[in-house]
Amino acid sequence: MDKELWVSDDYFPKGLKHSQRLVTNQNYHGKIIEKTYHVYKTLDIVDTDTLLDIGSGLGDVAKNFSKIVEHVYCCDINQNFLNMAEINCQDKTNMSFNKVTNSITPLHFLKDASITKAFANAVFVHCRTNVLICYLKELHRVLKNDGLFLTQYCVESSKSIFVPADKNKIENTINKLNFNILQSEKFTTIHDENFTGINLLLSK
Numbered sequence: 001m002d003k004e005l006w007v008s009d010d011y012f013p014k015g016l017k018h019s020q021r022l023v024t025n026q027n028y029h030g031k032i033i034e035k036t037y038h039v040y041k042t043l044d045i046v047d048t049d050t051l052l053d054i055g056s057g058l059g060d061v062a063k064n065f066s067k068i069v070e071h072v073y074c075c076d077i078n079q080n081f082l083n084m085a086e087i088n089c090q091d092k093t094n095m096s097f098n099k100v101t102n103s104i105t106p107l108h109f110l111k112d113a114s115i116t117k118a119f120a121n122a123v124f125v126h127c128r129t130n131v132l133i134c135y136l137k138e139l140h141r142v143l144k145n146d147g148l149f150l151t152q153y154c155v156e157s158s159k160s161i162f163v164p165a166d167k168n169k170i171e172n173t174i175n176k177l178n179f180n181i182l183q184s185e186k187f188t189t190i191h192d193e194n195f196t197g198i199n200l201l202l203s204k
């Protein structure tokens with residue numbers, strides 16, 4: 001795995017045992033429904049959409065959308081998660097699973113202007129500034145005109161699982177790429193009282 005892509009090897013589950021820990025974690029399925037609903041409402045998901053789920057984990061949010069949209073592309077840096085997501089979604093013919101292997105062109109598996117809406121839930125709060133910047137460049141390439149991207153990143157935290165990003169650098173990149181910022185709002189989390197994050201919604 002490209003080390004640039006990833007910060008905390010210890011935090012995320014790597015295998016079956018750890019995935020079991022994840023799904024038996026406090027109200028896992030309730031959280032999946034909440035996340036699905038949030039993405040559904042914010043991105044205004046419709047049946048003609050082609051979706052991209054970055055850091056798809058076990059694939060449960062993506063699986064919910066596969067019932068509505070034309071196609072869902074899942075991607076993750078963790079092959080074990082991708083394997084389990086593929087098993088979890090094996091009855092869905094409109095989903096594909098892709099390993100992210102390159103920090104500079106993480107979405108190399110997608111054609112230009114092939115995606116209408118993209119999201120990354122609980123991913124970039126754990127990644128360095130450069131990782132998000134490379135994704136923004138790639139998203140600019142793969143999103144169709146008027147395409148949307150929804151994510152969150154961290155700007156302040158006292159816990160090592162969260163990685164503060166440089167808000168100025170991220171906003172400079174967004175401006176250079178001519179994305180429109182539809183939403184950039186602060187949020188906090190119960191997991192860290194010193195955490196500040198940004199909820200970000202962009203359109204191309």
Ligand SMILES: C[S@@+](CC[C@H](N)C(=O)[O-])C[C@H]1O[C@@H](n2cnc3c(N)ncnc32)[C@H](O)[C@@H]1O
Pocket residue numbers: 005006012035054055056057058061075076077078081100106120121122123126127131
């Ligand atoms: C906290 S989990 C969230 C999973 C899912 N998005 C959800 O909301 O249930 C973070 C996921 O992001 C993946 N991930 C972390 N860094 C990544 C990167 N640079 N590119 C793609 N996936 C990444 C991890 O392997 C993990 O599956």
